[in-house]
Amino acid sequence: MAEQLLIQLLIGLSSGMILALVASGLTLIFGIMDVVNFAHGELFMLGAYVGTTVLVATGSFWLALLVASVTIALLGAGLHITTLRPLLGRDPLTTILATFGLSLVLQNYALWQYGPVARKIQEPITSQFQFFHIQFPWYRIVIALLSAAIIGALWLFLKYGKYGIWIRATTQDRIMASAMGIPVPLVHTAVFAIGSAMAAASGVLFGPLVGVNHAMGLDWILKAFIVVVVGGMGNLAGSILASLLVSLLEAFASLWVSPAQAVIVSFVVLILTLLFRPTGLFVPTPK
Amino acid sequence: MTAPRAATAYWIGFGAVLALLIAAPLVLPEFWRRFVTEILIWGLLAMSSDILIGYTGMISFGHSAFFGLGMYGAAAALLTVRPPNLWLALLYGLIGAGVIAAFVAYFATRLRDIYFAITTLVFSQIFYVIIFTWTEVTGGENGLTFRQPPFSVPAVLSVPFTPVTLHWFVLAVVALSYLILRRVTQSPFGMVLQSIRENEPRTRAIGYHVERYKIVAVMLSGLFAGLAGVLYALQNKFAAPDFVFFLVSGEVVIFNVMGGMGTLVGPVAGAAFFLLLREVFSRFFTEYYLIPVGVIFTLMVVFMPQGLLGFLRRRLNQ
Numbered sequence: 309m310a311e312q313l314l315i316q317l318l319i320g321l322s323s324g325m326i327l328a329l330v331a332s333g334l335t336l337i338f339g340i341m342d343v344v345n346f347a348h349g350e351l352f353m354l355g356a357y358v359g360t361t362v363l364v365a366t367g368s369f370w371l372a373l374l375v376a377s378v379t380i381a382l383l384g385a386g387l388h389i390t391t392l393r394p395l396l397g398r399d400p401l402t403t404i405l406a407t408f409g410l411s412l413v414l415q416n417y418a419l420w421q422y423g424p425v426a427r428k429i430q431e432p433i434t435s436q437f438q439f440f441h442i443q444f445p446w447y448r449i450v451i452a453l454l455s456a457a458i459i460g461a462l463w464l465f466l467k468y469g470k471y472g473i474w475i476r477a478t479t480q481d482r483i484m485a486s487a488m489g490i491p492v493p494l495v496h497t498a499v500f501a502i503g504s505a506m507a508a509a510s511g512v513l514f515g516p517l518v519g520v521n522h523a524m525g526l527d528w529i530l531k532a533f534i535v536v537v538v539g540g541m542g543n544l545a546g547s548i549l550a551s552l553l554v555s556l557l558e559a560f561a562s563l564w565v566s567p568a569q570a571v572i573v574s575f576v577v578l579i580l581t582l583l584f585r586p587t588g589l590f591v592p593t594p595k
Numbered sequence: 596m597t598a599p600r601a602a603t604a605y606w607i608g609f610g611a612v613l614a615l616l617i618a619a620p621l622v623l624p625e626f627w628r629r630f631v632t633e634i635l636i637w638g639l640l641a642m643s644s645d646i647l648i649g650y651t652g653m654i655s656f657g658h659s660a661f662f663g664l665g666m667y668g669a670a671a672a673l674l675t676v677r678p679p680n681l682w683l684a685l686l687y688g689l690i691g692a693g694v695i696a697a698f699v700a701y702f703a704t705r706l707r708d709i710y711f712a713i714t715t716l717v718f719s720q721i722f723y724v725i726i727f728t729w730t731e732v733t734g735g736e737n738g739l740t741f742r743q744p745p746f747s748v749p750a751v752l753s754v755p756f757t758p759v760t761l762h763w764f765v766l767a768v769v770a771l772s773y774l775i776l777r778r779v780t781q782s783p784f785g786m787v788l789q790s791i792r793e794n795e796p797r798t799r800a801i802g803y804h805v806e807r808y809k810i811v812a813v814m815l816s817g818l819f820a821g822l823a824g825v826l827y828a829l830q831n832k833f834a835a836p837d838f839v840f841f842l843v844s845g846e847v848v849i850f851n852v853m854g855g856m857g858t859l860v861g862p863v864a865g866a867a868f869f870l871l872l873r874e875v876f877s878r879f880f881t882e883y884y885l886i887p888v889g890v891i892f893t894l895m896v897v898f899m900p901q902g903l904l905g906f907l908r909r910r911l912n913q
Contacts, residue, residue, distance in 0.1 A: 344709045394897050401654055402896055404712055405852055408845055409893030416885040533713045568728050575721045579702055586705055
């Protein structure tokens, strides 16, 4: 039993880090421009698809990861300029509607372009290590560390980078930042692009574990939303902790119930959070 | 325009549309008759969510749960009680949707704006997972099929539905629901809902218990959504988990935005518009019709936030 728990701990931690990568893109976009990006799961999915295409063409997984992130970042920037910029200053709820429309288009585009059959991304590292009675793939450890590295780099960039400081200034006071000469619309577009790139990167990284299909975004966007609400919306550290918490609980729950039902665990966490800490579990002082 | 004349014009318009819809099944071919009936049912669902989106300013992404529970409630009545009874199906469906709505309302109304939207979405997915995996009771992925109950007035008559009488029955339920919802939105209760939409802190400051009003609004909305679910189950003789999936909720939001939020009639028009678009585009794009429809929807959000009938908003709410 104890080994079972340890195995699930490792699985939970590694998928938790991927979820954290998706959720931090989402929470970054929300925290900075009050946009709830319903199309985030679709960017995740399209990233994985671009990854498969590049992988087939070049055979290099790491190149696929890079190209997918850049492509989806450009796509994200384009989407932001065409649909979200005109909505600046309107009710934030309209951004949910607009991005929901985008997600419908992108998802069906992927279905049309790539067909309903799931594709497989070959993992770059196939070696495994002995972990109690099972062979645990190194790849899961690598993606967890890689996600942590990407999130860490984002944090450093926001904290010390010049443009990172621009981004934080825009979050704090849009009008003041603009008065100080920060090109606020450009910052918004850049943030959307960064968030999109993170979604795409997590799509490529997670592709080898689940297979790539047009509906994979749905599951992820829902989980990412849960995590973002549980962690406190717009709170980066909170989303990461919540991702780990939810993924660990789901991993442990799947010892007893089927994976389809294990999803309910994260729903229960959400309900309990809403009941007792509606502003989020990891927010120091409720507003 | 003076008030009595506006009211007369309104009722003339209402009567004309009603007369057209009564006559529709007699003149339309089978395919389009069914199409109109479906528009009415989806229109009722859209109207029910307009109470939240248009009047209270809360976007619900979870209406598929209420709709689906209405369907499964009707299925429960029609499969367990012999002989199948129409009114019992309605009652069970409403109870199913009402219980779920009370549950969702209690938790979700603690949150505002996007948090509300996400929470309702998550709740509808909970019910989806439960229905999808609880195969012994709900039939799982395959859903439940049943026979259509006859139209009955207890101890007076019992005649099986024909496509035309079913259309009239649906029309009667939808028209009645519209009148009730219209009356509700014009009542003091409806006014409080609209003032929550306009300025929630001020409504609270005036002394209204905002949460209580929101809970009642969600329950009301859920009940009518459940009613639409019962009608859909009656027409199609099945209940399936696909209708609990959140994409249905998304479609309902699309109906509202396309038709014009806060008008009650607008969402019905939006449903008609959406279903027509789907019909037209699926001839060219087959199952990928959501690509052009999604583009049109996004464009409407950006450039036409009032929707098709939004310009009538003031008139319709007089």
